[in-house]
Amino acid sequence: EDKVVQSPLSLVVHEGDTVTLNCSYEVTNFRSLLWYKQEKKAPTFLFMLTSSGIEKKSGRLSSILDKKELSSILNITATQTGDSAIYLCAVGNAGNMLTFGGGTRLMVKP
Amino acid sequence: GAGVSQTPSNKVTEKGKYVELRCDPISGHTALYWYRQSLGQGPEFLIYFQGTGAADDSGLPNDRFFAVRPEGSVSTLKIQRTERGDSAVYLCASSLYGRAQAGSTGELFFGEGSRLTVL
Numbered sequence: 690e691d692k693v694v695q696s697p698l699s700l701v702v703h704e705g706d707t708v709t710l711n712c713s714y715e716v717t718n719f720r721s722l723l724w725y726k727q728e729k730k731a732p733t734f735l736f737m738l739t740s741s742g743i744e745k746k747s748g749r750l751s752s753i754l755d756k757k758e759l760s761s762i763l764n765i766t767a768t769q770t771g772d773s774a775i776y777l778c779a780v781g782n783a784g785n786m787l788t789f790g791g792g793t794r795l796m797v798k799p
Numbered sequence: 800g801a802g803v804s805q806t807p808s809n810k811v812t813e814k815g816k817y818v819e820l821r822c823d824p825i826s827g828h829t830a831l832y833w834y835r836q837s838l839g840q841g842p843e844f845l846i847y848f849q850g851t852g853a854a855d856d857s858g859l860p861n862d863r864f865f866a867v868r869p870e871g872s873v874s875t876l877k878i879q880r881t882e883r884g885d886s887a888v889y890l891c892a893s894s895l896y897g898r899a900q901a902g903s904t905g906e907l908f909f910g911e912g913s914r915l916t917v918l
Contacts (some may be wrong), residue, residue: 693841695841706841723906725909729911730888730890730911730912730914731803731890731910731911731912732890732907733907733909734907737906745809758863771822776841777841778861779841786847787844787907788844789834789841789842789843790841791839791840791841792840792841
């Protein structure tokens with residue numbers, strides 16, 4: 690059974706801090722790893738990673754995949770209150786079946 | 800439509816009642832997924848449609864849950880004899896390509912969800 694574990698479960702920081710969220714996985718026939726941001730209800734897509742060691746970047750957010758360690762990190766620099774959300778990691782197998790982790794709840798205080 | 804649309808946004812029902820949750824995917828998206836998200840947890844897969852057929856229903860928890868997509872667009876998730884443990888947010892997602900199709904990236908576009916509360 691495919692499994693995705695995220696850490697920490699929750700995190701409280703102040704504006705301007707840098708945070709690193711972790712995702713580790715066990716999946717048969719790995720195909721992709723995706724990060725989503727969930728503010729209220731609908732998760733919104735952030736990144737998709739398929740190759741090890743190649744950083745994806747979007748503004749203050751960046752992510753990288755390590756296939757050897759079966760893990761990925763999501764970095765957010767210069768955090769803002771608008772970054773407060775649940776960050777979900779999902780892993781797709783060869784059939785593109787997505788398995789989600791439990792999420793990391795990030796709260797950014799002013 | 801511009802995005803995935805789900806109705807109702809909130810549904811409160813009593814134990815034992817029947818409920819239907821509707822999903823209208825992004826126009827042209829052939830693949831449609833239902834997920835369930837309980838408080839404090841990540842989305843849990845329920846069922847996947849490719850066109851009109853349920854290509855994978857392995858996530859449905861029991862036979863009280865059923866979903867249809869008769870014309871390959873709108874889908875309805877049906878829950879019979881609801882139980883308190885069914886309370887959750889039911890998320891629908893769509894993608895342009897099916898899971899095993901060339902071009903598929905695994906990226907899903909989610910709706911806002913239907914929050915079901917069973918009293």
